[in-house]
Amino acid sequence: MRTATITIHPAAITHNLNQVKQRAPNAKVLAMVKASAYGHGVKAVLPALQQADGIGVATFDEALEARQLGWDKTIGLIEGVFYADEWQQAIDYDCSCVIHHAPQLEWALDNIPKMDSPTRQVWLKYNTGMNRLGFDDNAIVQVAEQLHAAGYQLILTTHFANADNRDHPLNAVQIQRFSSMLKLLQETVCVEIKGSLCNSAGIVNFTDYHYDWVRPGIMLYGSSPVNNQCAADLDLRAAMDFSAQIMALQTLNAGNAVGYGSRWTATKETRIALISVGYGDGYPRLFSEGAYVCIIDDVRNQHYSCPICGQVAMDMIVVDVSDIPTDIGLNSKVILWGAMPQVDEVATHAGTIGYELLCRLSARPKRI
Ligand SMILES: Cc1ncc(COP(=O)(O)O)c(C=O)c1O
Structure with missing residues (x-):
């Protein structure tokens, strides 16, 4: 029989997760399993991620699949929900959502989950320079105030545009914007607000800025996230x-x-x-x-x-x-x-x- 074969090595994923934890010992880990765990298959990957604090997905269907496979910890919907009724589904399935634009804010304010619901934790997306998703400087403080007043616990989050290239000038700009905004929100809105900045490349290149949650993807699967070191240099194993x-x-x-x-x-x-x-x-x-x-x-x-x-x-x-x-x-x-x-x-x-x-x-x- 013709055989092109994909073999997944869960032990390599666990090893790579441990590399993340060693590099970011004080941060919680949201392990990215979107796009079928970067092609590895969520079913194959979840058992290897038991020591992660949560998983990150891009669509509600991906969240549902993980719940059906028995994942009972945090699921972060990293683009949030796409419709008002999906917000209710996110509540029903205990998902924690990104809020990146006004419609999502409206759905969240119109339909506040119960006190103990994991959906009470939201990832407030701040546009620090990637210029895709997120509230800008003019809006973010007010959005944070509204969400806080409605009883949500906030994680301020943003995404690097060039973290693979350590010397790219936008990295310093994004880090500076993020850290100042986090400080401002903690001082003016709620001291408990958390932060999440780093994807894999950020974890490797910006060790002083891991904040409360890191969001590794590609490095869990054994690929190098940075342009000047290979997987072996980083002690990552191909999964x-x-x-x-x-x-x-x-x-x-x-x-x-x-x-x-x-x-x-x-x-x-x-x-x-x-x-x-x-x-x-x-x-x-x-x-x-x-x-x-x-x-x-x-x-x-x-x-x-x-x-x-x-x-x-x-x-x-x-x-x-x-x-x-x-x-x-x-x-x-x-x-x-x-x-x-x-x-x-x-x-x-x-x-x-x-x-x-x-x-x-x-x-x-x-x-x-
Ligand atoms: C918001 C967000 N965080 C984290 C990641 C993980 O990135 P990486 O696979 O480069 O670690 C992604 C992936 O695209 C993302 O969109």
Whole structure:
């Protein structure tokens, strides 16, 4: 049977969560599991996140899935609800919501949850420079006052636009705005107001600004969130192996072109392997020079990097195996991403980011 396979390693996720906790020992952790836990599958991931204080999702359906799987701690809806009746559903399912614009404020003021409801805790979104969601300086104090007066407990929150690049000038601006506003709200509205600033890159790069809640996503799954350190530098472990197998072998003569568009031509006699994966599985179609896969040699306990040649197709890719032992044959395991190559490397060769590759895997690969 054809096997493109996604294998999830819950122990790696727990390890990565512990890395977060070591880096941010005084903060609570809202572990981001939106977009099907960055493509890893919420069901596979939740058991590994038992030591997190809560999870973060982007849609109410994602929250519902987590509740149905038995998650009984905090669920943060990081974009809040989209309709007034969804606010009631958020109350029914004990979700804690972001409030980022006036309609959400109105729904929250019109329908105040019971005293002991987790929905009484809201994440008040402050626009510090990302300029997508959130109240600006002119509105935020008044919104905080209204919510506080209605009995809500507030977490002031914002999101970095460039935290992956430590030296980007906007980081200092966002940090400054956030810390001053938090201080102001604590002094003028309620001393108990909490703060939440950092995603993964913020956790790594801005250790003095972890505040009360950190919101790690990508680093839980073993990818580096910063542009100057790789996953191994940060002691993060890949939580996903994406693998396939050799489905056929061929020898090309010099001058033979391979694949759609005949884009790659052998310059000498070349042994190629056809690998049972393609863009129909979520493997990226467009690659720059240098993209490779790792073929596993179980007999010698070795792995070999083999360059991709030709065009990625829906169901197969072609790699050059001229330089590996000839007894590595049909059905050998091929790692597309995992410990090596890391998804970030694959993404760089495909002109994208690891986040996208993880999230856009299709339903076809087998999941373990
Ligand atoms: C509001 C918010 N917080 C935290 C995160 C997690 O970010 P990362 O995966 O970079 O850690 C995201 C992800 O997009 C987000 O939107």
